[in-house]
Amino acid sequence: GAPRATPRIIKFVAGRRKKFWNKNCVTLGLASGFIEPLESTSIHLVQSGLANFMTLFPDRRFSPTEIEQYNRVMTWEFERIRDFIVLHYKATERNDSPFWDYCRNMSVPDFLQHKMDLFRDRGRIFRENNELFNDTSWFAVMVGQNIRPRSYDPLVDVMSEDELRRRLAHIKETISKSADYMPSHREFIEKHCKARAER
Known part of the structure; x- marks a missing residue:
């Protein structure tokens, strides 16, 4: 439909300190x-x-080795978050503007490319060093953006077909029970974040 208001364009510069x-x-x-x-x-x-x-x-020595370690850890953390964000753009199927064409065809950091390749190969996601986004988040973005594994995890082959069906049925039942227990979107908003009535 028609916009209800003029969009506010937010400009920002992405990046981090050296x-x-x-x-x-x-x-x-x-x-x-x-x-x-x-x-x-x-x-x-x-x-x-x-x-x-x-x-x-732990003290006021300002050890260069500890400063370097802090910078390494924080750089690693920023880069892993960056990779997760870049995935949203790289994996897009949108093709309605030069911006999205660029995003689909852009090169990505090696860490992200490796993560995407692992998932495309057998659907595997490895979380490293407590990175912020967990396996479920990575899975949701990859599958949501239509990245599909070419094959399956070979560990499945050690289970009989009946055992595999039982386990999958159990997962489905657990998800269904969890969803049934959860409040609806409207109920959640009413209880936790209802807007104040205008005066």
């Missing part, structure tokens, strides 16, 4: 960098930055 800890200065949250607003990761990065800093800052 060093998150430099001499006696540590950046946290948005001072460290900004990836994009699709996934709200800023609060997590503040918490992670603080936790990593507290682990490596």
Whole structure:
């Protein structure tokens, strides 16, 4: 339908600092960098930055080795979040503008390409070093963007067909029971985040 209001265009510059800890200065949250607003990761990065800093800052020596470790860990974390976000754009099937054509054809970081290749091969997803997004999140984006495995996990071959059917039926039943127990969207909003009535 027709827009109800004029869209507010939000401009931002994506990127991160080269060093998150430099001499006696540590950046946290948005001072460290900004990836994009699709996934709200800023609060997590503040918490992670603080936790990593507290682990490596037991005194006031400002050890160069510990500073380097902090920068490595935070760089790794930013890059894994970046990879998850880039996946949304790379795997798109949209073809209605030059922007989406570019995204579908762009090269991606090696880590992300490897993760996509592993999934395309046999549907495997490996979570490394407590990366923020879990297997379910990666699976949802890949399958949601129509990335499909070419084959299945060979561990399935050790089960009989009857055992496999029983296990899949159990998974389906568990999901169904969970869904039945959950409130509807409307019930959730009414209970937890209902808008205030206008005066």
